[in-house]
Each structure stands twice: as C-alpha cells, then as structure tokens.
C-alpha cells in the first residue's frame with residue numbers, strides 16, 4: 604500500500620510517499636481502508652520532534668513510528684478474530700494517537716476501542732475532521748471545565764480545529780459563548796453560534812472587565828495569571844494548546860493539572876492542561892451531537908493524498924479556519 608513515511612525529524616519535506624506492507628488486524632483490531640484523514644498539530648509536532656522533551660516518547664534520535672496521521676475515516680475491510688461490533692463494509696471513524704499513529708496510509712489497523720461508526724450525515728472527509736479536535740474540545744469543556752447551562756464560556760482560538768468544535772459544543776450545553784479570533788474570522792465564529800466575538804488584534808479579552816465561568820484556551824498563549832484574571836469566582840480554565848515548552852510547563856506546574864495531565868482538585872487547582880484521551884464512548888457522544896445537528900465540522904481546506912506534506916505545512920502556520928482534511932482516492 605502507499606503511505607507517507609518519515610525517518611528523521613524535520614520539516615514537511617521529510618514526509619515522503621513509499622510502498623509499505625499493508626498492516627494486518629490483530630484479534631481486537633479492524634483493518635480500515637482509509638478514505639479520508641485530517642491533519643492535527645500532533646502530526647507536525649511529531650514530525651518536527653518538538654518540543655524536544657517529547658522525543659523521550661516519540662524516539663530520542665529518530666521517530667519510533669514511521670507513519671504519522673491520527674484521525675481517519677474509512678470502510679472496514681477485515682476484522683480481527685475477537686471483533687464482534689464491526690463487520691466488513693461498515694463506515695467508521697477513529698483516532699490513532701495512543702496507538703502509534705499510522706493514518707497517512709491507504710490502510711490502517713485500528714483497535715476497536717478508539718473507533719465508532721461514522722455519523723451517517725457526514726462525508727468521510729467531514730468525519731475524519733472530528734476525533735482529535737472535537738474530543739479535545741469536549742473533554743476540555745466537560746471533564747475539565749464541568750460545563751453547565753447558562754455559564755459564561757470563553758473560547759480562545761475559536762476559529763481553529765479545536766475552537767470551531769468548542770464553540771458549537773459549548774452552545775449545545777446551553778452556555779453563553781464568547782469566541783476570540785482575528786478580524787477575518789469574526790464572522791466565521793459568529794456563524795458557529797458564538798454569542799460574542801472578540802478580535803484579538805484590537806482587543807485584549809483579559810482585563811476587559813468580563814469574567815468567565817469557564818475558559819477553554821486552545822492557543823496556549825495566556826499566562827496563568829492572565830487566565831486567573833479572566834475567571835469568575837470558582838471558574839475553571841482548560842488549556843489545550845501551548846505556544847512554547849515553557850508555557851506548557853508553566854500551565855502544567857502552576858495551573859494545577861494533576862499527574863498525567865489529568866484534573867486534580869485541591870488548593871488553586873483551577874487551571875488544567877488537557878490531554879485528550881479518545882475512546883469509542885467519546886466518539887459515540889459526538890456522533891449523537893452531530894446527528895442531532897448541534898455540531899458540524901468546519902472544513903477549511905481539502906488536499907489530495909499526494910499533497911499530505913502541503914496539508915501539514917499549511918496547518919503548521921497556525922491560522923487554519925477549522926479543519927484541514929485529506930481525501931484518499
């Protein structure tokens with residue numbers, strides 16, 4: 604089969620198309636014919652091997668996993684001996700982050716516990732846009748932020764992959780949502796349902812007087828004191844992104860994420876670094892929101908399979924308007 608492989612850390616040009624062996628499904632896995640992929644920050648961070656400390660798990664000198672790609676949608680080709688929930692022909696979507704990546708390929712073997720049937724009202728490309736970004740938004744808002752109807756919720760980076768899902772998911776929980784983005788994306792964020800928009804190029808949302816019960820920071824460019832200033836009494840902040848290793852460490856250490864990045868309560872544990880953990884349960888919950896018409900993937904650009912390096916290069920610039928997807932012919 605064809606796949607994009609990389610053998611050393613570097614820029615998008617280090618990804619090259621190659622003929623590799625088609626994977627086989629283990630007992631608890633399904634072999635999926637990949638029909639669409641979405642590109643995530645996890646792909647370009649792993650491609651670059653950055654931040655440097657991530658190489659402790661990615662591979663010290665060279666990448667452990669040669670095929671990147673975490674979000675896929677496609678059709679079940681074959682099932683492992685222990686699989687009863689899926690059958691050949693099923694249309695599915697899945698996330699491979701915690702299973703060695705492998706999505707930038709024509710076929711992927713996928714453990715059944717990170718896969719779900721594709722929402723019927725989405726194309727394969729739209730479905731591939733969902734897992735990583737939408738589950739991150741969902742877990743930040745629900746598990747870390749404990750979102751409640753009527754709350755004031757601030758989404759920083761509301762026009763990106765995570766942010767476009769976060770605005771819609773927060774609205775589906777009955778929150779009053781403020782989205783922060785740049786001038787050109789204000790209308791997009793409004794169209795997703797945000798009640799208020801703030802243009803970060805002209806206005807600093809922190810210190811504007813308004814306080815929020817829940818802040819989801821997908822950019823990771825706000826300091827811990829900034830986040831605290833934006834929070835109402837008893838409020839919580841969930842941070843998904845980071846602009847540098849130092850920012851990541853500051854939020855993790857001073858904000859109060861517990862061991863493994865999970866929420867841990869205690870004195871001043873009001874800010875958490877989100878580490879998304881994608882399971883079938885989360886995907887099924889998202890399928891329900893999608894099928895109820897409450898959440899719809901916002902697709903920015905579509906690329907053909909041969910142009911995966913260009914798709915990654917575009918995402919890496921940090922100004923995607925929703926998700927970047929790849930069709931696999």
Ligand SMILES: NC(=O)c1ccc[n+]([C@@H]2O[C@H](COP(=O)([O-])OP(=O)(O)OC[C@H]3O[C@@H](n4cnc5c(N)ncnc54)[C@H](OP(=O)(O)O)[C@@H]3O)[C@@H](O)[C@H]2O)c1
Nearest residue numbers: 644739760762763764765785843844845877878879921922
């Ligand atoms: N922890 C996890 O499990 C997990 C999972 C998924 C993602 N992430 C992280 O979450 C972050 C966001 O991911 P993503 O997929 O949403 O990225 P993305 O799609 O690349 O999002 C970029 C968005 O950020 C906006 N932005 C840039 N600078 C901004 C600023 N100063 N203020 C407000 N918005 C700004 C951009 O809007 P403009 O073009 O208008 O500037 C753009 O729409 C990444 O750092 C990623 O690594 C973490």
